[in-house]
Amino acid sequence: MNLLESIRVALEGIMVSKLRSFLTTLGIVIGIAAVIAVVAIGQGGRAVLMSELEKIGTNIFAIYINWRSDKPVTGREFNLNDVAVIKDSIPDITHLSPSSQTMGDVRGTKDKKYSQITGVSSDYSYIRKINMKEGRFFTDEDDAGKRRVAVLDEDLAVQMFGRSQALGNKITLENTPFLVVGIIAKGDSALGFSENPSVYIPIQAWQVMFGEHIGMIEGSASAREKVDEAMGQAVKLLERRHHDPGKYAGQSMEQEMQTANRITGVMTIVIGTIAGISLFVGGIGVMNIMLVSVTERTREIGIRMALGARRRDILVQFLIEAVVLCLLGGLIGTALGIGGAYLIARIAKWPPLVSWWTALLAFVFSAAIGVVFGILPANKAARLNPIEALRRE
Amino acid sequence: MIRVTNLCKVYRTGAHQVTALADVNINVGPGEFVAIMGPSGSGKSTLLNLLGCLDIPTAGSYHLDGMEISGAGNAALAKIRNQKIGFVFQTFNLLPRISAVRNVELPMIYAGVAPRERARRAEEALARVGLAERMHHKPSELSGGQVQRVAIARALVNNPAIILADEPTGNLDTRSGEEIMAIFQELNRSGATIVIVTHERDIALHTSRILQFRDGRLLDDEPVADPLRALVNEAPGLAEQAGPASNSAAEAGPAGSSVEQSRLAGSITAEAGPAGSRAEQAGSSGNSAAEAEPAGDNAAGRGVAR
Ligand SMILES: Nc1ncnc2c1ncn2[C@@H]1O[C@H](COP(=O)(O)OP(=O)(O)OP(=O)(O)O)[C@@H](O)[C@H]1O
Ligand SMILES: [Mg+2]
Numbered sequence: 001m002n003l004l005e006s007i008r009v010a011l012e013g014i015m016v017s018k019l020r021s022f023l024t025t026l027g028i029v030i031g032i033a034a035v036i037a038v039v040a041i042g043q044g045g046r047a048v049l050m051s052e053l054e055k056i057g058t059n060i061f062a063i064y065i066n067w068r069s070d071k072p073v074t075g076r077e078f079n080l081n082d083v084a085v086i087k088d089s090i091p092d093i094t095h096l097s098p099s100s101q102t103m104g105d106v107r108g109t110k111d112k113k114y115s116q117i118t119g120v121s122s123d124y125s126y127i128r129k130i131n132m133k134e135g136r137f138f139t140d141e142d143d144a145g146k147r148r149v150a151v152l153d154e155d156l157a158v159q160m161f162g163r164s165q166a167l168g169n170k171i172t173l174e175n176t177p178f179l180v181v182g183i184i185a186k187g188d189s190a191l192g193f194s195e196n197p198s199v200y201i202p203i204q205a206w207q208v209m210f211g212e213h214i215g216m217i218e219g220s221a222s223a224r225e226k227v228d229e230a231m232g233q234a235v236k237l238l239e240r241r242h243h244d245p246g247k248y249a250g251q252s253m254e255q256e257m258q259t260a261n262r263i264t265g266v267m268t269i270v271i272g273t274i275a276g277i278s279l280f281v282g283g284i285g286v287m288n289i290m291l292v293s294v295t296e297r298t299r300e301i302g303i304r305m306a307l308g309a310r311r312r313d314i315l316v317q318f319l320i321e322a323v324v325l326c327l328l329g330g331l332i333g334t335a336l337g338i339g340g341a342y343l344i345a346r347i348a349k350w351p352p353l354v355s356w357w358t359a360l361l362a363f364v365f366s367a368a369i370g371v372v373f374g375i376l377p378a379n380k381a382a383r384l385n386p387i388e389a390l391r392r393e
Numbered sequence: 394m395i396r397v398t399n400l401c402k403v404y405r406t407g408a409h410q411v412t413a414l415a416d417v418n419i420n421v422g423p424g425e426f427v428a429i430m431g432p433s434g435s436g437k438s439t440l441l442n443l444l445g446c447l448d449i450p451t452a453g454s455y456h457l458d459g460m461e462i463s464g465a466g467n468a469a470l471a472k473i474r475n476q477k478i479g480f481v482f483q484t485f486n487l488l489p490r491i492s493a494v495r496n497v498e499l500p501m502i503y504a505g506v507a508p509r510e511r512a513r514r515a516e517e518a519l520a521r522v523g524l525a526e527r528m529h530h531k532p533s534e535l536s537g538g539q540v541q542r543v544a545i546a547r548a549l550v551n552n553p554a555i556i557l558a559d560e561p562t563g564n565l566d567t568r569s570g571e572e573i574m575a576i577f578q579e580l581n582r583s584g585a586t587i588v589i590v591t592h593e594r595d596i597a598l599h600t601s602r603i604l605q606f607r608d609g610r611l612l613d614d615e616p617v618a619d620p621l622r623a624l625v626n627e628a629p630g631l632a633e634q635a636g637p638a639s640n641s642a643a644e645a646g647p648a649g650s651s652v653e654q655s656r657l658a659g660s661i662t663a664e665a666g667p668a669g670s671r672a673e674q675a676g677s678s679g680n681s682a683a684e685a686e687p688a689g690d691n692a693a694g695r696g697v698a699r
Contacts, residue, residue: 005502016490303486306447307547308475308503310468386474387447390486 003320006313010320013297014328024289025329027282028369032333032362033340034275036354040341042268043353049264053257055187058224060127061231062099063238064216066249075213077247078238080203083121083217086237092230095123096219098203102210106199107172108160115156116198117173119206120218127220134167135182142181143202150178153197154186173199176209227252279365282329287373290322294381301381302389315382322374323367330366334359394555394586395421395444400453402439402609413439415609417453421555421588426581426620428597429590431606437590438559440606444588445480445557446470458554475503479548481558485540487532493543494519494528500551518546522576538569545576549585556580558589562596574599575623599623 014021065077078098087096097120106115124130125137138149150171157166157180170177178201203214219234221227231250239245294301301314309317338354345352402414413436421427429437442448443455446462455462458477465473474480479500487496497515506514519528522542532540541561548556558577562570570593578599581587589600597603598621605613 002505009502012491012495299486300488303488304499304503305471306445306474306480306486307500308471308551310471310503312468313471313503385448387442390447390482 003316006316006320007324009317010324013317013321014324020289021325021328024286025282025325025332027285028279028326028329028366029282029333029336031275031279031282032330032366033336034278035272036334036337036358036362037340037344038271038275039268039358040337040352040354041344042264042271043355044341044345044350045348046261046264046268047353048350049260050257053253053260055129056253057127057129057220058253058257059222059227060218060220061227061250061252061254062216062218063231063234063248063250066247068249069246071244071247075211077242078214078217079212080214082238082241085241086217086219086234089237090230090233092222092226093219093234094222095126096217097121097124097127098214098216099124099218100203100206100210100213100215101198102206104174104210105172106156106160108157108166109164109169110162111160112172113156113159116196117206117210118198118200119203119210120200121203124200124218127218131185131187133183133185135180137182138200138202143204146204146208147202148176148178148205149181149202151182151184151200152180153184153199156197156199157183159197171199173201174209178205224254227254279369283326283369283373286322286326286329286369287376290318290325290374290377291380293321294318294377297381298384298389298392301384302386302392305384305386306390311382314384315378318378318381319371319374322378323370326366326370326374327363330363333366334362337362394423394425394458395419395588396456397444398454400440400443400455401451402436402443402448403451413609414443414450417609417611419604419611421586423586424581424584425586425602426577426600427588427602427604428600429588429604429606430592430594430597431612433592435606436609437606439609441557441559441588441590444555445478446474447480471503475500476551477554479545479551479553479556481541481544481548481556481561483560483563485532485537485544485564487540487543487547489532492529492531493524493535493546496532496543497528497547497550500547504551514550515546518550519543521549522546536569537565538572541565541569541573542576545573545580549580555586555588558587560590560592562591562593570596571623578620578623595621 065073080098083096083098087093100119102117103114104117106113106117121143122138122140130137133154135151137151138147141147142149150173152160152166152171160166160171161169166180166183169180171180172178178199184200207214217234219231221230231252235248235250238248301309304314304317305311338352338359341354342352397417397419400414400417400419401412404411404413417436417440429440431437439448443450444457446457446465450463453463457473460473460477462470462473487493488499494512494515497518498511501511501514516525516528519525522545524539524542524546527535527539532543535543541564545556545558545561548558556577561577562573565573574596577587577589581601587600589596591597598617600617601620602614602616604611605615
């Protein structure tokens with residue numbers, strides 16, 4: 001009996017009890033569907049996270065006070081000279097801005113709010129790739145002249161001024177009026193990455209109002225590959241200038257991305273493993289039913305042997321039956337898994353990344369499950385003696 | 394065709410030993426139609442299972458169609474069961490969930506016959522037992538007699554050297570039993586060697602030789618002087634062709650018969666009338682047909698397919 005014939009006989013066996021065959025393979029269906037969906041969702045999620053991080057910028061970094069060191073914070077860790085020197089002496093750093101934040105009363109024509117006020121330099125708009133909706137970001141001249149100009153996040157502008165024109169209007173920060181010169185367009189982050197809406201003012205104007213201290217330094221490097229090195233040099237330089245090793249710490253987007261990558265990778269593996277275990281349990285389910293099926297079909301085996309089936313034919317028949325069952329389950333599971341991945345991706349608004357190799361792997365894996373868990377029942381069937389098998393009811 | 398010498402079968406169940414067959418010696422020639430009789434438990438089924446290579450003897454030797462069977466391995470036995478033996482069971486043993494024609498195809502699947510050829514031969518075999526119109530029915534949709542006819546079609550579809558039947562009429566009423574015997578007689582007339590087990594003397598009298606068993610031993614070996622003809626006066630199914638044929642049996646010559654026989658072997662019912670009569674003549678007049686063939690034993694039965 002050739003393979004094609006064996007497959008036909010096995011299919012006949014499967015079709016004879018469709019419901020039972022379906023239930024047998026349900027474990028495989030669910031297992032494969034789970035594996036494919038989990039991997040696809042994990043990959044999709046990771047891709048979204050990465051593209052979000054890339055949107056923010058892959059070459060940016062921040063240097064702040066190392067809160068792991070137990071040295072007291074003096075408020076003089078950063079000064080404007082540091083920023084200028086670092087930018088001058090490290091060529092791979094293209095933009096660098098001090099950044100200080102505080103909360104304060106902000107009042108527009110319509111409303112007032114206790115809100116975030118951030119002092120930065122003009123470089124900040126390049127580092128954060130700020131997109132202006134209206135007007136402009138403030139310039140080095142604004143900064144040097146300590147001009148009272150402000151740039152608002154779009155949300156905040158709407159809140160403070162309503163429908164009336166924010167641009168060109170005065171906004172009052174802690175009772176000091178500032179001229180609104182620009183409005184920052186809202187980002188289109190799929191993950192809803194957005195910081196608190198803030199008012200941005202030139203750092204030197206900020207220092208006049210809130211004090212000399214600078215919270216941290218943000219910057220960007222000429223390329224993604226350069227960022228970690230440039231940041232390291234900047235930290236060293238700061239330590240030297242302030243004679244304070246261990247005081248500063250840097251964090252680059254590159255590191256963030258690697259961390260995010262690792263976390264999503266680990267999560268995919270963990271959930272994937274759980275899904276894999278369900279697949280394994282599904283395989284045991286197939287074996288279980290196949291064993292019952294062999295017992296139930298002892299007479300059939302006897303008849304086939306009496307008609308000239310060799311043990312090999314019986315072995316192959318049951319093995320192929322198990323493999324075909326698992327493959328059918330794998331096929332349905334793949335379809336369900338891909339469907340599930342698309343559905344969830346649609347709800348979560350991220351790309352469904354069903355990689356063809358996951359589907360292929362699932363397919364090969366289900367066939368392997370068929371072989372592994374089919375061999376025991378098939379062997380049991382093949383070992384029967386024809387007359388014994390015929391005698392059994 | 395069959396040569397059994399000193400055949401023994403002992404069943405061991407725990408501490409008990411049952412000698413089901415003790416020192417049995419039998420010769421069955423080609424083209425013979427033999428009935429095995431005996432009380433319940435006398436070892437009839439045991440013998441038939443051994444002849445059918447479904448079981449292995451404890452001692453003794455068994456030659457079938459010129460081959461030594463005892464000592465053959467599993468795969469060899471499977472092949473012998475497939476090619477040389479057509480077995481008909483009392484309980485039919487059809488696969489319940491597939492159609493009659495698929496059931497008949499089974500032995501050919503294991504013989505490696507191509508699907509189209511297989512279907513053709515299965516249909517032919519079913520036509521031969523008068524079930525042409527019912528071949529796509531499942532066993533559960535057929536009467537007992539019809540199911541047994543499917544089983545017979547399955548037994549003869551690989552053109553075996555010998556057909557073995559264990560109480561083929563045991564589960565049937567008298568009338569269906571007669572129909573089955575008519576088929577066997579027809580097959581025998583066309584050259585098939587047949588051994589059946591039966592309880593009923595009426596059935597046994599349709600054969601040409603009766604072997605009596607008791608307690609696992611062969612007691613008596615009597616020829617049947619004038620075998621009964623099944624369904625002589627009636628003509629349902631296959632008997633339609635068998636009936637008229639028997640009247641003109643004497644007319645055909647041995648030479649013509651052997652030619653006709655080989656040609657006909659595949660489809661008795663398909664070619665009725667004078668052709669059938671000559672085939673029948675060859676079967677009943679000893680082995681004139683077989684002798685004409687160089688191969689000797691019932692070449693006619695297998696002549697077409699091989
Ligand atoms: N598998 C077995 N294990 C043990 N003993 C067995 C087995 N099969 C048959 N026997 C014994 O062998 C003897 C012959 O049995 P067998 O079936 O050949 O009888 P039989 O002539 O066919 O009877 P019946 O007419 O009732 O079918 C009986 O005594 C029976 O009990
Ligand atoms: Mg019996």
